[in-house]
Amino acid sequence: TQLLEQSPQFLSIQEGENLTVYCNSSSVFSSLQWYRQEPGEGPVLLVTVVTGGEVKKLKRLTFQFGDARKDSSLHITAAQPGDTGLYLCAGAPNAGGTSYGKLTFGQGTILTVHP
């Protein structure tokens, strides 16, 4: 069974601060996805990282996939109150076929950015 440990579980910061959320596993994933989930809604995909060492940027958000494809991080620069929400990482197993859709989720990080 593949597990993804996401940390921290809660993060409360002031507007303008930087933060990093981590997602770690002992298993190799073929890809790793980051989602944001608002209350009462389903997860919304932010980014998919596929290649070991890959870095993707989405405005103030930077996503990195570890060289060994076992871990990932999400870094937010100059956080804003609008970044407040639940962030989830999810890994796709290192197998082919329709297993690609079978995601293993981390526990989530609840981020609160205070004005």
Next chain:
Amino acid sequence: EPEVTQTPSHQVTQMGQEVILRCVPISNHLYFYWYRQILGQKVEFLVSFYNNEISEKSEIFDDQFSVERPDGSNFTLKIRSTKLEDSAMYFCASKSSYNSPLHFGNGTRLTVT
């Protein structure tokens, strides 16, 4: 933008009753999934469905669960005899191809009393 639609948004049922959760995936999508999230816990994979059959299922997806795509647009999850521990948020998801991203619905909150 097309979206995955789930109904109802909240379902309350008594233990032992059957429930059917409904989903309308995005129209040109070919891969369909059910996930669930028990309050305070991780999102968990239940089942994947492709080419009119189950392609993979988790240990959670026992004989009490079944899925169906009865008419080419709806995708349903049936729980035959609900238990208290089935109370959770159930998410339907779909994607268009092997490498494309998953699109999630807004979920159905199932409460078993």
